[in-house]
Amino acid sequence: xxxxxxxxxxxxxxxxxxxxxxxxxxxxxxxxxxxxxxxxxxxxxxxxxxxxxxxxxxxxxxxxxxxxxxxxxxxxxxxxxxxxxxxxxxxxxxxxxxxxxxxxxxxxxxxxxxxxxxxxxxxxxxxxxxxxxxxxxxxxxxxxxxxxxxxxxxxxxxxxxxxxxxxxxxxxxxxxxxxxxxxxxxxxxxxxxxxxxxxxxxxxxxxxxxxxxxxxxxxxxxxxxxxxxxxxxxxxxxxxxxxxxxxxxxxxxxxxxxxxxxx
Amino acid sequence: xxxxxxxxxxxxxxxxxxxxxxxxxxxxxxxxxxxxxxxxxxxxxxxxxxxxxxxxxxxxxxxxxxxxxxxxxxxxxxxxxxxxxxxxxxxxxxxxxxxxxxxxxxxxxxxxxxxxxxxxxxxxxxxxxxxxxxxxxxxxxxxxxxxxxxxxxxxxxxxxxxxxxxxxxxxxxxxxxxxxxxxxxxxxxxxxxxxxxxxxxxxxxxxxxxxxxxxxxxxxxxxxxxxxxxxxxxxxxxxxxxxxxxxxx
Numbered sequence: 001x002x003x004x005x006x007x008x009x010x011x012x013x014x015x016x017x018x019x020x021x022x023x024x025x026x027x028x029x030x031x032x033x034x035x036x037x038x039x040x041x042x043x044x045x046x047x048x049x050x051x052x053x054x055x056x057x058x059x060x061x062x063x064x065x066x067x068x069x070x071x072x073x074x075x076x077x078x079x080x081x082x083x084x085x086x087x088x089x090x091x092x093x094x095x096x097x098x099x100x101x102x103x104x105x106x107x108x109x110x111x112x113x114x115x116x117x118x119x120x121x122x123x124x125x126x127x128x129x130x131x132x133x134x135x136x137x138x139x140x141x142x143x144x145x146x147x148x149x150x151x152x153x154x155x156x157x158x159x160x161x162x163x164x165x166x167x168x169x170x171x172x173x174x175x176x177x178x179x180x181x182x183x184x185x186x187x188x189x190x191x192x193x194x195x196x197x198x199x200x201x202x203x204x205x206x207x208x209x210x211x212x213x214x215x216x217x218x219x220x221x222x223x224x225x226x227x228x229x230x231x232x233x234x235x236x237x238x239x240x241x242x243x244x245x246x247x248x249x250x251x252x253x254x255x256x257x258x259x260x261x262x263x
Numbered sequence: 264x265x266x267x268x269x270x271x272x273x274x275x276x277x278x279x280x281x282x283x284x285x286x287x288x289x290x291x292x293x294x295x296x297x298x299x300x301x302x303x304x305x306x307x308x309x310x311x312x313x314x315x316x317x318x319x320x321x322x323x324x325x326x327x328x329x330x331x332x333x334x335x336x337x338x339x340x341x342x343x344x345x346x347x348x349x350x351x352x353x354x355x356x357x358x359x360x361x362x363x364x365x366x367x368x369x370x371x372x373x374x375x376x377x378x379x380x381x382x383x384x385x386x387x388x389x390x391x392x393x394x395x396x397x398x399x400x401x402x403x404x405x406x407x408x409x410x411x412x413x414x415x416x417x418x419x420x421x422x423x424x425x426x427x428x429x430x431x432x433x434x435x436x437x438x439x440x441x442x443x444x445x446x447x448x449x450x451x452x453x454x455x456x457x458x459x460x461x462x463x464x465x466x467x468x469x470x471x472x473x474x475x476x477x478x479x480x481x482x483x484x485x486x487x488x489x490x491x492x493x494x495x496x497x498x499x500x501x502x503x504x505x506x507x508x509x510x511x512x
Contacts (some may be wrong), residue, residue: 008376008383010418012342018374022365026357033356033398098353103345103369104328172286257331260324261278 014105023113028120042121043128046073046080057193065195067224070138074223075192075216077126078154082161082212083183085118089162090176094169097263107256108249111166115159122151133223140226149234150218153241157211160241160248167252170263190216211240266340268422268453269303269326274335276321276476292333295321297476299335303422303455308448310464311457312481313473319457322473323347323424326455341421344370346411349428355400359390359410362399366411370418380414387439388413404431412436416443423447423454429463441466 032038050073058068065071092114093100093107100107126147133139168175190212191199199213214237221229275298280291295318303309313319324330325337327345354362360381367380384390388409399407408431415423423444429437444454445466456464464470472479 008372008379008417010371010420011373012419013371014369015371015373018368022368022374026354026361026365029361030356096353098348098350099369101324101329101348102366105369260329 014103016106016109019105019109020113020116023109024116024120027113027117031117039121042084042118043125045084046076046125049080050076053193063194067138070133071220071224072193073129074220075190077122077129078150078215078219079187079190079192079212080125081118081122081154082158083187084121085115085158086161086165086179086183088118089114089158090165090169090179092162093166093259093263094173100263101260107259108163108252111162111252112159115155115162118158119151119155122154126151129223140222143222143226143228146228147219147222149238150215150222153211153218153237154215156245157215157241160245163248163252167255167259170259186212192216211237211244214240265305267302267338268305268307268340269301269455270336270338271299271301271322271325272336272338274299274301274325274337275333276318276325276330277333295476296325296332299476299478301471301478303453305421305453306448306451307453307469308445308467309453309455310461310467310470311455311473312459312461312464312470313457314459317473318476319459319473320347320426321476323426323455323457326422326424339422342371342419343422343424344415344418344420345424345426346408346415346428347424347426349404349407349411349431352400355398357399358396359399359402360395363395363410363414366414370414370420372414372418383417384410384413386413387417387443389436404428405433405436408432409436412440416440416447420447421452423452425454425456427458427460427463429456430458430460 028039031042035041037044050069053072053076054069057063057072058065089111092111096110099110130139130144134141165175165179189199190210196208196213196217214233218229218234218237221227274296275294276296277292277294279287280293282288299322301309301322311319311322321330323345324347325332326339327343327347328337328339329345329347354365357365360377363380363384364374364377367376368374372380381395384395385392390406390409390413394402394406402410408428412429412432415425425444429440432440444456448454456467458464461470470481472481
């Protein structure tokens with residue numbers, strides 16, 4: 001048969017780089033399917049929230065923070081990535097039952113593709129923000145390379161939480177129902193719309209030790225304050241986020257062989 | 264004697280019993296496979312028959328590596344590929360071409376070979392360009408089967424595990440798949456096919472019956488075999504199984 005002669009050669013196993021790229025592209029495509037705005041919407045959502053929060057907290061409640069628009073958006077960027085991505089990745093295994101039962105492959109890739117797709121949207125929005133800052137003369141261009149660390153920390157932390165949530169969701173769907181409420185409560189415990197010192201007065205340790213507060217703080221150092229965070233602060237952030245990701249990944253890897261039975 | 268391609272030793276596989284709300288009932292387990300011993304030699308074509316719920320799909324999923332045995336050991340030598348799950352609602356919004364790349368990568372093909380995979384699917388699966396551009400949800404199970412089988416049967420697998428999904432194929436395509444499976448086994452690959460219809464497995468070297476998760480070997484194959492790798496012409500198609508009487512007659 002002619003098809004046998006023209007068939008490409010299959011390798012002895014799954015190429016993991018190809019798998020990661022295909023799953024990531026698949027996530028990005030799925031966001032755009034059956035939509036008018038396609039991938040534009042996830043990029044624009046932080047802008048919509050920005051307009052809303054600026055009106056509420058700056059115009060109505062008079063926060064008194066100088067250059068509030070820049071302050072707010074620098075915090076909203078990482079926060080929106082977290083909230084949007086967790087909302088999607090909680091079902092990243094449960095909704096892929098067919099794939100999980102079809103073949104044996106590292107199922108963590110499904111969740112990491114979800115968080116990776118969110119990262120693409122974050123980077124595009126960040127690029128737009130940087131352009132706006134440059135156009136308005138508020139950009140500290142020489143500090144931009146130092147954003148890499150908080151972005152990596154954010155990806156690791158969100159991926160770790162996502163792996164844990166996706167694993168729990170396979171066995172128990174309560175969390176799926178509660179997640180949006182938990183994220184809303186968490187939002188008000190992170191200094192996104194107001195300052196760290198305002199929050200610390202009321203919530204203390206809860207805010208100071210939250211990895212997301214660390215990450216938001218580092219985003220603001222570069223984009224708002226125009227100076228670098230202390231090396232100690234950055235080291236703590238990277239250690240917490242990297243360590244958390246590793247722990248969640250190890251737990252996931254231990255549990256993933258049993259997923260096909262329950263998914 | 265060569266080492267077997269597939270070896271199952273004292274294999275037990277249990278599912279946790281779930282309540283009506285889908286929560287596991289503590290300490291309760293239903294056994295899908297019980298004390299199963301199976302050995303498949305290189306080049307051997309093994310059929311597994313059994314009624315619904317007898318454990319055929321669970322056995323094949325275990326061979327593919329998707330399910331982990333509760334007890335016992337499964338050893339597979341070489342690359343294993345399987346078709347044990349096929350639902351048109353999965354990836355429903357992707358195009359067939361996009362799903363093809365996804366399935367291809369899962370079977371060991373490279374992403375850069377997408378064009379060649381497309382030709383393969385067009386030639387072996389007879390899915391044309393417009394079909395490949397259509398969303399997955401517009402395809403029937405039979406069409407989706409053509410896509411997956413075209414890839415699987417050219418993925419250089421040492422072991423193939425194919426569930427009763429072939430029943431969804433029309434007679435001509437099923438014959439082509441079975442011929443290809445026979446040819447692959449002649450070249451040294453091994454295959455395990457399952458069906459609840461014994462006539463579909465009459466070209467197998469051995470047919471085993473699963474009853475409540477336990478394996479009972481049958482020799483020779485249940486219907487008069489036309490010979491190894493030779494398949495009968497009158498295998499019922501999906502549409503011919505359980506045909507309702509004409510209400511007018």
